[in-house]
Structures are given as C-alpha cells and as structure tokens.
Amino acid sequence: MQWETVIGLEVHTQLTTQSKIFSGASIAFGAEPNTQACQVDIALPGVLPVLNRGAVERAIKFGLAIGAKLNRTNIFARKNYFYPDLPKGYQISQFELPIVEGGALTVQVEGDKPGDKTVEKTVRITRAHLEEDAGKSLHEDFHGMTGIDLNRAGTPLLEIVSEPDMRSAREAVAYAKALHTLVTWIGTCDGNMQEGSFRVDANVSVRPLGQKEFGTRREIKNLNSFRFLEQAINYEVRWQIEQIEDGHKIQQATVLFNPDTGETRAMRSKEDAHDYRYFPDPDLLPVKLDEAWIEQVKASLPELPEQKQTRYRDQLGLSAYDAITLTGSRAMAEYFEAVLAEQANPDAKLAANWIMGDLSAALNKAELDIADSRIGAGQLAGLLARIQDGTLSGKLAKQVFEAMWSEGGEADAIIEARGLKQMSDSGEIERIIDEVMAANARSVEEFRSGKEKAFNALVGQVMKASKGKANPAQVNDLLRKKLGAS
Amino acid sequence: MSLSIDDVKRIAKLARIRVSEDEAAGYQTRLNGIFGLIESMQAVDTAGVEPMSHAQDLAQRLRPDAVTEPNRREAFQAIAPQVEDGLYLVPKVIE
Numbered sequence: 001m002q003w004e005t006v007i008g009l010e011v012h013t014q015l016t017t018q019s020k021i022f023s024g025a026s027i028a029f030g031a032e033p034n035t036q037a038c039q040v041d042i043a044l045p046g047v048l049p050v051l052n053r054g055a056v057e058r059a060i061k062f063g064l065a066i067g068a069k070l071n072r073t074n075i076f077a078r079k080n081y082f083y084p085d086l087p088k089g090y091q092i093s094q095f096e097l098p099i100v101e102g103g104a105l106t107v108q109v110e111g112d113k114p115g116d117k118t119v120e121k122t123v124r125i126t127r128a129h130l131e132e133d134a135g136k137s138l139h140e141d142f143h144g145m146t147g148i149d150l151n152r153a154g155t156p157l158l159e160i161v162s163e164p165d166m167r168s169a170r171e172a173v174a175y176a177k178a179l180h181t182l183v184t185w186i187g188t189c190d191g192n193m194q195e196g197s198f199r200v201d202a203n204v205s206v207r208p209l210g211q212k213e214f215g216t217r218r219e220i221k222n223l224n225s226f227r228f229l230e231q232a233i234n235y236e237v238r239w240q241i242e243q244i245e246d247g248h249k250i251q252q253a254t255v256l257f258n259p260d261t262g263e264t265r266a267m268r269s270k271e272d273a274h275d276y277r278y279f280p281d282p283d284l285l286p287v288k289l290d291e292a293w294i295e296q297v298k299a300s301l302p303e304l305p306e307q308k309q310t311r312y313r314d315q316l317g318l319s320a321y322d323a324i325t326l327t328g329s330r331a332m333a334e335y336f337e338a339v340l341a342e343q344a345n346p347d348a349k350l351a352a353n354w355i356m357g358d359l360s361a362a363l364n365k366a367e368l369d370i371a372d373s374r375i376g377a378g379q380l381a382g383l384l385a386r387i388q389d390g391t392l393s394g395k396l397a398k399q400v401f402e403a404m405w406s407e408g409g410e411a412d413a414i415i416e417a418r419g420l421k422q423m424s425d426s427g428e429i430e431r432i433i434d435e436v437m438a439a440n441a442r443s444v445e446e447f448r449s450g451k452e453k454a455f456n457a458l459v460g461q462v463m464k465a466s467k468g469k470a471n472p473a474q475v476n477d478l479l480r481k482k483l484g485a486s
Numbered sequence: 487m488s489l490s491i492d493d494v495k496r497i498a499k500l501a502r503i504r505v506s507e508d509e510a511a512g513y514q515t516r517l518n519g520i521f522g523l524i525e526s527m528q529a530v531d532t533a534g535v536e537p538m539s540h541a542q543d544l545a546q547r548l549r550p551d552a553v554t555e556p557n558r559r560e561a562f563q564a565i566a567p568q569v570e571d572g573l574y575l576v577p578k579v580i581e
Contacts, residue, residue: 018553050548
C-alpha cells in the first residue's frame with residue numbers, strides 16, 4: 001500500500017526581550033540558578049503579572065511578516081497542570097483569541113539530489129500565541145530529590161502552530177528552516193537552538209494515499225536541531241506504517257526522540273494530561289492593539305527573505321537556488337548587497353558565486369559567521385573588480401582571496417606585492433607556447449591526428465609554465481592558432 | 487447536563503484535591519447545583535452581545551521591556567523547605 005505522511009509543526013520561539021513576559025526579571029542565558037527568578041516567577045502569594053510591551057511588539061512583528069490577521073483584542077488564559085517547575089500550577093498562555101491568526105510561509109523544498117530543482121511549497125500557519133516558559137527540573141545528583149531552577153520561568157515565548165500541510169520530513173525541515181530564518185531576520189528570536197531559543201514539536205501521522213481523513217497523530221516533543229527533526233520524523237513514519245501493516249492501531253501519544261538511538265519512544269500515557277481546563281486569566285485584562293502601534297511596527301520591518309528572493313531572481317537574474325542561499329540569513333543577504341553596492345560594474349552572479357563558494361567555505365572552516373568575516377564586502381568587491389577587468393584569472397583570484405583571508409589587505413596591494421597579475425602580453429604567452437610545443441611534441445602530434453584531449457593537456461602545460469598567470473582564454477586562442485597554422 | 491460521581495472524582499484528581507467517597511457525593515450535588523445556574527444563564531438570549539473575557543471593561547496596561555528586578559534568591563530561599571546549590575529541592579518527579 002502507498003502511504004502518505006502528514007506533518008504539522010509547533011515551534012516555540014523565545015523572544016528577544018530583556019525581561020520576562022510578566023515580570024521585570026532578566027532572561028539572560030546562563031545565570032546562576034534562581035538568580036533571575038523574582039517573586040512573580042516563583043509565584044509567591046499575592047503577586048500579579050504585568051505584561052511586557054516588548055513581547056507583544058515582537059508578536060505583532062511576526063504576525064505582519066507572515067501576512068497574518070492580528071487580533072486587535074486578544075486574551076490570556078490559564079493552562080492548568082501540575083509540575084514542580086511550574087510554581088503557579090498553571091501556565092499563562094493564549095487559547096481563544098491568540099494575538100496572531102492565519103498567515104503563511106512559502107518555502108523552497110530541496111529536490112532528491114543536490115542540484116535538483118527546488119519545489120515551492122506554501123505552509124499555512126494556524127496561529128501564533130504568546131505564553132510564558134516553565135522552569136527547569138534537574139533530576140540527577142540531588143540524593144533522590146529533584147532540583148528546580150526557575151530562571152527560565154516566565155521567559156516570553158511565541159508559539160507558532162502550522163497547519164498539517166507538510167507531506168515529508170524534508171518539507172518539514174524546509175519549513176522549520178524558513179521559519180528560523182524569518183524570526184532571526186526580523187529579530188524576534190535569536191534562533192539559538194543549543195540554548196533552546198527555537199524548539200520544534202512535530203505532529204506526525206500517516207494515511208493511505210488518497211484517503212481524506214487524517215490518521216491518528218503522535219507528537220514528537222522538543223527537537224532542537226533540524227537534523228534531529230528529519231531523523232525523528234523519518235523514524236516515526238516508518239514505525240507508524242509498520243504498526244498499521246501489522247494490524248495495530250496508532251494511539252495518540254507524546255513521544256520523545258533519542259538522538260543516540262535515532263528512535264522515538266512514547267512518554268507516560270496521558271489519559272488526563274490533555275485536560276488543561278483553560279479559562280481566561282482574571283489577573284490579565286484583554287490586550288488591545290491600536291492601529292498606530294501596528295503601523296509603527298510595520299514601518300520597522302526590513303525587506304523579508306521571500307521579497308528578497310523574488311527581487312534577486314527577477315531583477316538580478318539569479319537562480320532560485322542562489323536566491324535562497326543568499327537569503328539564508330539576514331547577515332548573508334546584507335553582505336551580498338554590500339558587495340554589489342561596492343562594485344563599479346555590479347555582477348550579481350559573480351558576487352553570488354564567490355560568496356557562496358570560496359567565502360562560505362572559508363567561513364565554515366574558521367567557524368565564523370558572515371557578519372564576522374575576515375574579508376569585508378569592500379575587499380571582496382575589489383577582488384571581483386580585478387577578475388572583471390581580466391587582471392586576475394580564476395586561479396590567481398583564488399590565491400589573492402587566500403592571501404586576503406589570512407593576511408588582510410586590498411586586492412590591488414596583494415596583486416602588486418605578490419606579482420599575481422595575469423599575463424596578457426601575447427608575445428610572452430606565445431614564447432611559452434612555443435617552448436611547451438617543442439617539449440611536448442607527442443601531444444602536438446596527437447592533437448593533429450584528431451585527439452582533442454591532447455589540446456587540454458597542452459593548455460595545462462602552458463598554464464603551468466606561466467605559473468598560472470597566463471590568461472586562459474588567450475592561451476586557448478593562441479595555442480589553437482599555432483597548432484592550426486603549422 | 488449533570489456530573490456523575492466519576493466526573494467529580496476526575497475533576498478532584500486533576501486539581502490534586504483528595505476527596506473521600508462521602509465528600510464526593512456532596513460535591514456532586516453542589517456542582518450540579520452550579521450547572522443548574524449555568525443552564526438558566528444559557529437560556530438568556532445573548533445574540534449580538536460580545537463575549538466578555540474579563541469583568542472590567544478595560545484594556546491591559548503594558549510595562550516597558552526593562553530589567554527591574556534584582557537578584558533576591560537568598561531572601562526567597564530562606565523560606566524554602568529545602569535548597570541546594572541555589573536550586574529548590576522537591577520530591578523526585580520524573581516523566
């Protein structure tokens with residue numbers, strides 16, 4: 001039987017505020033336990049929550065970025081459950097009337113093999129709501145007790161819930177990555193997955209291909225890398241299909257992914273767990289968003305990844321792949337645009353190739369972000385100018401790039417100091433060609449008897465003899481002339 | 487609508503309240519009394535009335551995003567039953 005996978009994601013994004021959503025305690029990462037947990041966060045009797053304007057503003061920003069409806073009146077509710085890292089006995093969240101409803105994200109899904117065409121896919125977003133994070137429970141090393149750190153309690157989160165629109169792990173990863181790019185791009189979340197600022201839950205089910213109704217879903221909790229997301233979904237899908245084909249029914253459950261084994265495993269059965277008994281929080285009044293505020297936030301939005309991709313394709317003539325790669329982060333796109341701005345004769349494709357090729361490789365190797373690149377946009381533009389005017393061949397340009405990366409400096413100074421100028425003096429090149437032809441009589445013979453391959457060998461020899469400085473196009477021309485003439 | 491004894495027990499369990507068999511019957515009667523009240527209210531025609539989420543017709547006041555709370559861990563932990571290495575200790579819970 002043919003099966004179809006159905007996936008919806010719930011993503012918890014930690015907002016980039018200074019203070020908590022309902023208190024004035026700091027949310028800085030890595031503080032000593034409980035030093036950033038004030039009376040509101042530890043739920044002492046009589047305390048009241050006061051909503052952080054910065055958290056609401058970030059939610060508005062996200063809603064605008066995905067073209068969603070912003071509920072001008074939205075309300076907070078209590079989600080009731082008992083756990084020691086939730087001292088109030090309820091989490092303040094939004095249930096009916098969340099701040100953001102609807103909207104969508106268009107993502108590019110990679111093909112089966114690298115180089116395959118990407119497929120465009122629109123994932124609808126159901127809602128995004130504001131809520132507070134819980135504290136942390138540490139189950140080890142406290143002689144049979146559990147240690148509770150409430151620093152994280154009250155940290156502002158925007159939970160972004162998608163429709164079950166994805167049909168493969170690859171689509172889910174593409175959506176998660178696009179969402180990650182978007183929230184870091186607009187600055188509502190720092191996207192740090194190691195620190196838990198961007199956590200993904202995946203709702204996964206399978207159904208016979210062509211069936212309308214969804215199968216029973218299981219929710220994989222707390223995936224903190226894109227690789228784990230993909231592995232966990234693929235494992236879960238195989239497991240569900242096997243279960244059904246063996247005649248079992250899927251039970252709705254919450255499961256955890258174990259990165260060491262690559263398997264998913266059900267947590268305790270949750271017969272009562274989903275009864276959160278939501279009700280409007282009487283401690284918080286309805287939140288009203290006024291138009292002037294929304295307009296102000298709208299004006300502060302930068303050009304978004306999707307908009308840039310369209311512009312790069314339509315106006316700069318880049319491929320879809322290049323456009324996606326260059327908008328992988330805001331810093332990357334800004335660097336690319338800075339290079340173009342510095343170029344006397346802007347050549348988007350040339351700039352894109354160098355940024356996505358040599359520069360990205362060097363950054364990866366040095367584990368640097370493009371914002372911390374050792375080669376500035378102006379320097380790279382200087383190098384590209386020397387390629388454009390023929391001073392540098394591709395090979396020489398790489399040498400200049402390497403020198404620039406390791407020692408700094410402008411392209412022209414490096415070319416001068418190292419004598420890396422491309423040789424374009426045809427007399428000099430002809431002299432080398434004559435030498436090479438004399439020394440490689442056999443290759444010359446082979447070429448004349450029709451072996452085109454021998455030609456490339458001769459070009460190689462000429463380039464080698466010129467120490468890579470000869471202009472390859474010129475070598476081609478001159479060599480062909482000489483071989484044909486005599 | 488009316489609640490069964492099992493409903494009452496389940497609600498008590500969710501709220502972590504210990505309720506004996508005798509008490510459960512009493513709660514059942516009183517909770518069902520509340521349901522009666524709700525039913526009378528639901529009989530009122532509310533067409534055109536906007537749902538209300540708060541008794542006061544006001545909007546939530548917002549606080550500027552600034553860190554205003556100092557570290558008062560020592561004072562808070564002085565009244566905690568058990569602490570270690572800055573953590574509050576509780577009976578072991580593991581999912």
